[in-house]
Amino acid sequence: MVAATMFWILLSCASTLYFVLMCMKRGVFGARLRGKSPERKSLRGPLSLPLIGSMYKLGSPEGPFAVFTDLSHKYGQIFEMQLGVSKCVIVSSYALIKEVLITKGGHFGGRPDFLRFHHLFGGDRNNSLALCDWSDLQRKRRSIARSFCSPRGGSSQQEEISRVAVDEIAQMFEYLEDPRNAEILAGERPVKPIVLAAVANMFTKYMCSTRFDYYQDEEFKHVTRAFDDIFWDINQGYAVDFLPWLKVFYSGHLTRLSDWANDIRGFILRRIIEPRRASLDLDTEIPRDFTDALLFHLQSTQSELSWQHILFELEDFLGGHSAVGNLVMMVLANAVIHPEIQTRIQEECDAVIRGKLERGVEVGSLMVSPRDKPQLPYTESVIWETLRVSSSPIVPHVATCDTDISGYPVAKDTMVFLNNYSLNLGEEYWGADARQFKPERFLKREEGETVDRVSRPDFFMPFSTGKRTCIGQKLVQGFAFVTVTMLLAKYNVSAPPTVDVTKSIQSSCLALPPDCFNLIFTKRKLPVSS
Template structure:
């Protein structure tokens, strides 16, 4: 980058001759980057802005010198004759000597100023280059529209993640996207997604108005939708023992009993009495109620009757919230639309308020007056209350936090109920899957002589649950950068919402064979006796914000799915409509026909 200084009669002009280059290409992370590529256009503009005051300063120096040489002062008592140095009069000896010294002094000063100028320019260049390397380049992406940003680009697709995948083919695995007033980054590819999930710089959650409405006006009351904090760490530590129980522990035995007992209760509800029509209808509300009872049995030591109207209403409200969280609304990215969404936000807040009143009335209040010490294998509710009473100051927990945390975890049953409906629908569409699950269940229970347990070895059942998660491709909750950082060499500013495109991970032909087909065997080992999960399969995320309830999802789904398919043939009389990239089904969705097996194991008991 040659730099030339040309002296003119009015001062110094700085001319910088840059090598011609194109700014379209971006440097790849981890590779050597030449000076030309690091010197992006923005960096050059910043350098020129920095040099402009120095140029003006140098112009002032040379103008001062030119003026002095044209009009030297009168020294040693002499006076100026004629028109100056170019006139006919000759200066006196004293004038000539002093003027010569002044000229040499000014040239020496000019040299010092030029030296200082070069030093400052060099420091500026080094600082800008180091800054460009530290900050990284700006991620590529489409140009946003005023006010609405790139929201129109998401139209024409069944799900935003299909649009994200289409844009990734144009801009690469990492690209910037402005959605309304929100700066976003879309990340694709297993290595990059895992990098974001494992980084502590992305511990935040989006600040959506809907999230605040669901948790009493403050989304930090939620365990899944809050930013990472000491309170978050405390709540996860308390919950981890109960949500991820170790095999053969007291908590694992309680979870096993809750799953097996509720599976038998569901069978009793579904099996027709003698002489009645054999076929029965399985609706999502009934399946959700069974999942909810597994959670209340295990976490609260409390079960509710399927015909309890208040219980059914709460299960319905949980499902409405789960469906809403899995949707996207314009107000999430255009907060100035909030006045148009007030009724929707009040409705969400009302659902959450009813749920908390139910939990307080039927679960928390009966425990608060109990002064008996907790049993050795006390439930999750008792753990929260005991922790609150023993160290309220150290834990930062309040009664409200206990209530919100119970609401958060009990609401997990909605995800399992929706997942089970999808798994059963897939079994109806692929009868060979149901036949294989039934064979495993019969072998594990000796032909139905006992109830299924978590300890039963049924790898194909587990593979079916995983394949249902893959085909549903439920999105990972977006993360938010809590500090300025980089991803793949691109700058990510604090507050940027990061979408992790696991839809592309689960549907990529480069990562899966026949990804559009439902094939549980893809998760089986070569001999079919074990389970295997590839590293690019991340249905629950990873890192410190991984889904803490994934063990509950596997356990409940494992027992209920195998139990239903062991006792019933499943079919569909209506179209099965799924929502792409979403595990949630509409609250009023399809029903399934269940036909008891002619040699039903339960009849043989």
């Protein structure tokens, strides 16, 4: 017995000595003595349960991104979570988000493989520019769109955006003031479908040289509603995104997504692409619009584009009108919630109108225009503040290779959430009043200057940044500015006594429910020259 005990003692000592020698050989002790760990950084995160991971943490009325922000106070500005079948990393600081989007943008070019995304784009989310994984084909598709969707200031496309927007607002005013639509102005019928239709026509007129009738075209009304349903849905989170085995319980929902998308696709093909293809002049080298540019590339013998590519690309960009329409409605909601903000916008508009009248300019019903933007800094700042407080989340990215973020290892296929909520509402970025609606935070006046100008900090990135930045952001900004400014210049906006607009506003979401609040529009008196 004693001999056996001594044997195990000697064996243990020999093992310990071998371990020490190996550690010395590898420099482990030396590294620790120098204050350096030989191990790579490891991420912390909440407890993961079988099957659901840490999804139990996300049940908050403020939404998952508010939860991410709270968890970052415990686990740091970068931490990990297992959400169902998906390994996720959440980054919540400007420096880390910039590393993901810019410094290492090539490592994080993927998108989540959610079932909903596939149902929206013909069974393959890579048909979508926004929801696809990055590839040479997607780079080519973006390059075709860039001159039309991200035009340079002073370019013909920029001028066309302004002209189209102003013309369409004139059509919208004519529609609203028709006696048949008095109930809309009185707040007895919803205005959102009209705002969406007007903005949709801005997109189709600019991109396709086509507009549709508010009154008679029932298919157009149906399609704008379908786009809005999809915009609302895509801004929500569902358990099936992370627990795909729940698909059987979401079959009806997924079918509705496919039906909406198919209706939209059929409309674009029959009402826009096919008529344009029949009249396409291949002898000219100058496209009339974005639709022509896509068709020219399709006809080229060197093109990689197929019919599917151009159909889905046009659908992607036309769908941008839903974001603009919802943004406009959100600005109007804030103008109702904060009447002093509405008053200040109108004072700014009135000053522009008086200046025109004094110069002998006939303003008519279109009292302000995009050319007046430099004189309307407060109005522009209200739009930026609306985007800030809504904190609409950036679409998650996915690691396309084994990489790291600030030295923390991130495995291929890991989903990365960029916590825009923390960036947009964090006191470390915006001060103690970060949660207040305060448009003047975007106004700046340098010493010696007599007027305010709009200034946006680098850490404010409502359209993301890097190679996957929103390519249509200039369309969003241009069309939203014109619609908001002209509506508030012409009307006082209020809510019916029984309507609480705040109930429709969801934290961390720019989208409003398709059926949200009604508003009352009371015509204002035209300012007179001083």
